[in-house]
Amino acid sequence: MGQIELTLSTKKTEEMKQAYESMLKDAPEGALFAATTPNSSITAYESGKVLFEGENPEIDAEQWETPDAYEEKTKKAKKKPKHGYEPDPGLFNQSHIGSDEAGTGDYFGPVTVGAVYVKAEQMNMLKELGVKESKNLTDSTIQTIAKKLLQLEIPYALVILHNEKYNELQQKGWTQGKIKTMLHHQAITNVLKKIAPKEPMGILIDQFSQPSVYEKHLRAEDATLQNNVYFLTKAESHSIAVAAGSILARASYLQEMNKLSAEAGFTLPKGASAKVDSVAGTILERGGREELEKYSKIHFGNTKKAEAYL
Numbered sequence: 118m119g120q121i122e123l124t125l126s127t128k129k130t131e132e133m134k135q136a137y138e139s140m141l142k143d144a145p146e147g148a149l150f151a152a153t154t155p156n157s158s159i160t161a162y163e164s165g166k167v168l169f170e171g172e173n174p175e176i177d178a179e180q181w182e183t184p185d186a187y188e189e190k191t192k193k194a195k196k197k198p199k200h201g202y203e204p205d206p207g208l209f210n211q212s213h214i215g216s217d218e219a220g221t222g223d224y225f226g227p228v229t230v231g232a233v234y235v236k237a238e239q240m241n242m243l244k245e246l247g248v249k250e251s252k253n254l255t256d257s258t259i260q261t262i263a264k265k266l267l268q269l270e271i272p273y274a275l276v277i278l279h280n281e282k283y284n285e286l287q288q289k290g291w292t293q294g295k296i297k298t299m300l301h302h303q304a305i306t307n308v309l310k311k312i313a314p315k316e317p318m319g320i321l322i323d324q325f326s327q328p329s330v331y332e333k334h335l336r337a338e339d340a341t342l343q344n345n346v347y348f349l350t351k352a353e354s355h356s357i358a359v360a361a362g363s364i365l366a367r368a369s370y371l372q373e374m375n376k377l378s379a380e381a382g383f384t385l386p387k388g389a390s391a392k393v394d395s396v397a398g399t400i401l402e403r404g405g406r407e408e409l410e411k412y413s414k415i416h417f418g419n420t421k422k423a424e425a426y427l
């Protein structure tokens with residue numbers, strides 16, 4: 118048993134009355150009509166209020182809920198705290214810069230950030246190349262697409278923070294949020310320089326922190342937010358520029374991992390799993406913490422777990 122209440126226009130309630138003509142029953146006082154359907158008992162009032170009660174009130178109610186009201190409701194339910202830096206959806210189809218990072222969750226290997234400027238008229242071409250959310254792409258597909266991307270005349274910037282420098286900054290007290298902030302900032306600055314004096318319609322960052330925190334980190338390093346910067350979570354699924362940045366960042370991370378694996382003499386696994394712990398243990402045994410710091414983000418919990426292997 119359930120109950121659903123809708124508020125509908127007079128026009129809608131008139132439509133309803135006609136639709137349920139064969140199921141009408143005596144209406145209570147003040148009601149426009151009442152009906153019993155196989156799913157629910159419906160009472161509509163002059164105020165526009167309509168009550169659906171019974172076994173499956175949602176089946177009947179759904180038919181009358183206007184798309185507007187439904188959208189409004191789901192929007193409200195999904196509403197996240199606004200930060201004032203959300204892009205207008207129109208930006209996705211305009212010439213803009215997108216940036217995203219890779220490697221932040223991986224124990225081995227660098228953090229990479231890719232920023233790409235995509236002009237409106239290039240968007241279809243990029244889609245044809247297969248540029249899309251990299252989460253749904255395999256590593257080898259990402260590398261293939263990245264190669265093709267780099268052959269195009271698309272202004273981009275890649276910033277790579279190698280492990281030694283990463284560990285140094287981290288030990289200096291930089292959080293990963295601050296590290297990411299400064300790398301995104303650098304990558305975007307580099308692309309802006311490449312396209313100057315042209316300015317993008319906007320700059321979209323795949324959001325990893327509140328914009329106020331991002332700005333706080335910039336201020337601490339005497340940097341300022343560029344014009345028209347927007348933040349959006351899962352931006353790579355909306356913006357082809359962010360998707361392209363994400364692919365370049367990931368491809369660069371993979372390339373660096375190949376180099377590091379060659380240096381280490383065996384394959385360094387991605388991620389931060391138990392496999393990672395055991396490989397870290399092997400390196401520790403061979404070259405101690407000093408060698409491990411060349412390949413890893415040493416502050417991750419994996420280091421402690423690796424030490425337990427010794």
Ligand code: MG
Pocket residue numbers: 217218323324325
């Ligand atoms: Mg991201």
